Amino acid sequence: MTGPSDKHPLLSSLEDPADLRRLPVAKLPALAEELRQFLIQSVSTRGGHFAAGLGTAQLGENRRIVAVIGDGALTAGLAFEALNHAGSLPANLLVILNDNNMSISENVGALSNYFARALSGDVYAHLRQGGKKMLRQMPAVQELARRSEQHLKGMVLPGALFEEMGLNYIGPVDGHDIKALVRMLRNLRKLRGPQLLHVLTRKGKGYAPAEADPITWHGPGPFEPVSGRILKEKSTGPTYSQVFGQWLCDMAAADPRIIGITPAMREGSGLVEFSRRFPERYFDVAIAEQHAVTFAAGLASQGLKPVVAIYSTFLQRAYDQLIHDVALQNLPVVFALDRAGLVGSDGATHQGSYDLSFLRCIPNLVIMAPAEENECRQMLYTASTLNGPAIVRYPRGCGPGVPVAAQMTALPVGRAQIRREGGSGLALLAFGALLEAAHKIAERLDATLVNMRFVKPLDEDLVLALAARHRAIVSIEENAIAGGAGSAIGELLTAAGIQLPLLRLGIPDQFIEHGSRESNLAAAGLDAAGLSASIERWWALQSQELRRAAGGA
Numbered sequence: 001m002t003g004p005s006d007k008h009p010l011l012s013s014l015e016d017p018a019d020l021r022r023l024p025v026a027k028l029p030a031l032a033e034e035l036r037q038f039l040i041q042s043v044s045t046r047g048g049h050f051a052a053g054l055g056t057a058q059l060g061e062n063r064r065i066v067a068v069i070g071d072g073a074l075t076a077g078l079a080f081e082a083l084n085h086a087g088s089l090p091a092n093l094l095v096i097l098n099d100n101n102m103s104i105s106e107n108v109g110a111l112s113n114y115f116a117r118a119l120s121g122d123v124y125a126h127l128r129q130g131g132k133k134m135l136r137q138m139p140a141v142q143e144l145a146r147r148s149e150q151h152l153k154g155m156v157l158p159g160a161l162f163e164e165m166g167l168n169y170i171g172p173v174d175g176h177d178i179k180a181l182v183r184m185l186r187n188l189r190k191l192r193g194p195q196l197l198h199v200l201t202r203k204g205k206g207y208a209p210a211e212a213d214p215i216t217w218h219g220p221g222p223f224e225p226v227s228g229r230i231l232k233e234k235s236t237g238p239t240y241s242q243v244f245g246q247w248l249c250d251m252a253a254a255d256p257r258i259i260g261i262t263p264a265m266r267e268g269s270g271l272v273e274f275s276r277r278f279p280e281r282y283f284d285v286a287i288a289e290q291h292a293v294t295f296a297a298g299l300a301s302q303g304l305k306p307v308v309a310i311y312s313t314f315l316q317r318a319y320d321q322l323i324h325d326v327a328l329q330n331l332p333v334v335f336a337l338d339r340a341g342l343v344g345s346d347g348a349t350h351q352g353s354y355d356l357s358f359l360r361c362i363p364n365l366v367i368m369a370p371a372e373e374n375e376c377r378q379m380l381y382t383a384s385t386l387n388g389p390a391i392v393r394y395p396r397g398c399g400p401g402v403p404v405a406a407q408m409t410a411l412p413v414g415r416a417q418i419r420r421e422g423g424s425g426l427a428l429l430a431f432g433a434l435l436e437a438a439h440k441i442a443e444r445l446d447a448t449l450v451n452m453r454f455v456k457p458l459d460e461d462l463v464l465a466l467a468a469r470h471r472a473i474v475s476i477e478e479n480a481i482a483g484g485a486g487s488a489i490g491e492l493l494t495a496a497g498i499q500l501p502l503l504r505l506g507i508p509d510q511f512i513e514h515g516s517r518e519s520n521l522a523a524a525g526l527d528a529a530g531l532s533a534s535i536e537r538w539w540a541l542q543s544q545e546l547r548r549a550a551g552g553a
């Protein structure tokens with residue numbers, strides 16, 4: 001991390017963790033403050049995860065194996081798999097639980113209630129003071145005393161769960177009292193075996209607007225650091241997430257069987273209004289994607305109509321549940337797959353680059369990709385009318401601004417829509433949101449343009465008919481080229497024994513890093529300029545080949 005050295009003298013003096021260890025404890029609070037300022041500065045211009053970073057700017061570092069986990073992240077099954085493993089190991093592992101009582105929205109679930117209950121008691125506050133004193137004297141403390149302390153903790157303190165799993169629970173401690181925290185970490189270094197240190201922090205700490213509204217400030221876009229005004233992206237209309245949220249409310253108002261499920265993504269998925277209007281049919285299952293999907297399967301098996309709102313990247317975690325619990329049973333679960341394609345400012349981990357590739361091979365699934373907002377609503381409705389699982393995958397942000405009709409009409413399943421008949425012999429097959437960019441190119445090249453709508457089932461009749469009357473095909477999608485919708489076209493042509501030049505445009509075989517959605521699209525060659533350059537270059541080559549072949553014949 002580098003910053004101008006006059007603004008962050010301590011931070012700039014650190015090259016590696018060893019430098020940090022050499023820094024006197026007395027300087028750590030100032031370092032934490034510099035870190036905050038650095039975060040405010042960098043996130044305010046580029047956007048990104050924010051409030052949690054502020055709250056953890058004081059967590060220390062030492063030479064043991066240290067894992068830091070949030071109370072939200074602790075709701076994931078994977079965390080318990082790891083704790084279950086760790087508790088049985090002799091390793092000198094320190095798990096630091098950074099508990100700010102928040103996931104992105106309020107943390108939910110039995111575990112979170114358990115902490116809250118345990119932490120609110122008077123007995124507990126008293127014991128906590130005692131526990132702190134005792135730890136200061138470690139390791140001089142007698143084994144007997146340690147045992148009785150643990151026993152006491154086990155009865156009333158939030159540590160019982162961890163203790164039973166074989167971790168020594170210590171805490172909770174104030175994560176913003178750096179001196180005490182460092183002392184604590186030093187003492188902990190002397191303990192053997194797996195330890196869990198419960199640290200309480202405040203999300204957004206040190207930046208007033210974020211402390212006041214940690215939900216909004218979990219991951220703001222660019223903002224003005226002084227006023228705390230978040231700079232809104234220019235919008236042409238509702239985001240796809242909002243179109244989804246409105247659709248779900250409309251459906252729920254008309255059909256009492258509709259259930260909305262989110263794995264801890266109420267705000268991002270557009271479910272705030274639904275959660276308020278239909279609290280008894282709204283389920284935030286915490287960061288538990290696998291459970292979200294199997295829970296939906298269970299509800300669907302009993303005649304309810306669950307809708308799982310999930311980001312493309314997070315569905316990756318529930319792949320087996322999707323195959324075994326939903327698709328294999330052919331259960332009518334609707335998946336509203338948000339952030340499909342390139343997401344921009346959440347970075348490489350959040351890109352929705354792979355869903356078409358990993359979904360297309362699953363039997364029973366219907367997969368749709370809307371090209372605009374109204375089509376998104378109609379596709380969601382179509383999905384809800386089917387007797388098996390269906391997925392509508394839509395991108396981050398706003399569409400082209402097509403008015404969304406209140407009326408809902410089911411689309412014919414597996415039917416594409418010809419948008420333009422061209423005379424040049426070139427056909428562009430667009431899957432989803434890139435249709436708009438493809439339209440201009442089609443006009444310029446006098447190409448046929450098709451809004452494919454369905455990735456599965458593919459409109460095979462139409463594609464084969466187009467292949468018969470065109471000389472080359474280009475597929476366009478916002479998904480990895482490998483295994484995506486273009487691959488489906490290639491498979492179809494090959495199976496039919498048709499040899500036709502096919503250019504598949506999509507996300508190249510590389511991870512796309514943090515940026516704006518526009519810069520991500522440009523990096524993948526999928527912005528208007530990139531698409532038209534690739535298509536024009538390729539089409540010029542094909543035309544040459546075709547002319548040569550015709551001349552030679």
Ligand SMILES: Cc1ncc(C[n+]2csc(CCOP(=O)(O)OP(=O)(O)O)c2C)c(N)n1
Binds near residue numbers: 102287
């Ligand atoms: C598998 C997965 N699901 C959902 C998310 C979205 N997400 C990012 S941070 C977050 C909340 C995490 O809460 P916590 O672990 O308590 O950390 P905090 O931000 O409060 O420090 C969620 C749900 C994610 N990043 N990964």
